[in-house]
Amino acid sequence: MRVVMFGYQTWGHRTLQALLDSEHDVVMVVTHPRSEHAYEKIWSDSVADLAEQHGVPVLIRNRPDDEELFARLEEADPDIIVANNWRTWIPPRIYGLPRHGTLNVHDSLLPKYAGFSPLIWALINGEQEVGVTAHMMDEELDAGDIVLQRAVPVGPKDTATDLFHKTVDLIAPVTTGALDLIASGQTAFTPQDRSRASFFHKRAEEDIRIDWNWPAEDLERLVRAQSAPYPSAFTYHRGRRLEVLAAVVSEGRYGGTPGRVFYREGDGVVIVAGADARAGRNHGLAVTRIRTENGEEMPATDYFTSMGGYLTGRP
Structure with missing residues (x-):
């Protein structure tokens, strides 16, 4: 499939690498500019640098809401958009543009821990497992039907850094596995149980x-x-x-x-x-x-x- 990737930091970098290693054709990448925010300077592998190393066109945006971006996406003619760690709202005319819609990859076991810093919040709250979910994007953040999900246990001495390394290794198999299901023609996926959903804000000093x-x-x-x-x-x-x-x-x-x-x-x-x-x-x-x-x-x-x-x- 022809893929456009929206992503940022190491999560986006791992997603892009998985796509580049797959049989799919990455035709464009959209990523955020570098940030000085304390949490965004951590795990900050550059999506833009990786794309440029492989000759993939890159657009830098804070928000994907301008006409030039939309025109470039139309020209790219993607079968699917894959997003991971995109930090702002993607409007319906963007996520609905590809033939197969947009697949979002999120580092929690949705429907719990939608939003930001899910691993840190999950560890603080004493969750027994964490993981990665690939789901179809819709109008509500991190709420679309689940295509594929994988979990790993939380050990009694695990830190957030330990959980990052456990879950970041799930990105490639979850992303490519979900794309394989979509490419095979599957369209019926698992709706999220919204009664179990939780949504968390960005972490700050407080x-x-x-x-x-x-x-x-x-x-x-x-x-x-x-x-x-x-x-x-x-x-x-x-x-x-x-x-x-x-x-x-x-x-x-x-x-x-x-x-x-x-x-x-x-x-x-x-x-x-x-x-x-x-x-x-x-x-x-x-x-x-x-x-x-x-x-x-x-x-x-x-x-x-x-x-x-x-x-x-x-x-």
Whole structure:
């Protein structure tokens, strides 16, 4: 089939590479300009560079809503558009233009975790598996019929970076497998159960600020979700920003006020956690490694030389 690819960052790069390695003919690529947004500088393999290396025409757009782009698409005469990590709305006259419509590849197990940063949100929420879904695009974001879906388990110590590497390897087989089904003439795919759908926004600094009212289990997953190269989860100690690089749920249960620097346990320092911590039924978060405001990394036991005081969400 003649394919136009819309994509960005490493997800788009892997999709384009899969298409170039397939029997299909990539006739044009549309991608976004480079961005300085913190999350868009991560996993930033260039779709444009890969296309140009293979002699594929490239258009750079923030939004696919101009007449020149539409005319170029008509000239390209695609059988299908394949999109992965396209960051803005694609209008119906674009996604409906190819003979077989538009196939979107999304890094979640739709209908859950539509939208942005699905792996990070899924890890924070304690999901047992994550994956990649190829679905037909319609007027609602990430809501079209599912063509093909593959899942991988979330391990008890997995970080968001681990999950990225697990799922990015699914892009090629899911993309080419879905295209094979479409090329074979199949048109009836699996409608999404919209009663199970969830939609998540882009992550920003407010989303990595530690709230000590959260249960320790949730905070431990937040720390893993914000593993390098993502921005680290942070809190404040004595008015200075403190990044939490590694932590575990405490073995003991600790009562008191959320955020209290309380007790040394093993290799960590336990911080009281949970909105109902006063009842003494909660585990705490045993912080094991931190980064100070000046960029120095160290074991938490070296930083907290005495117990007492509080970690807070604001200076």
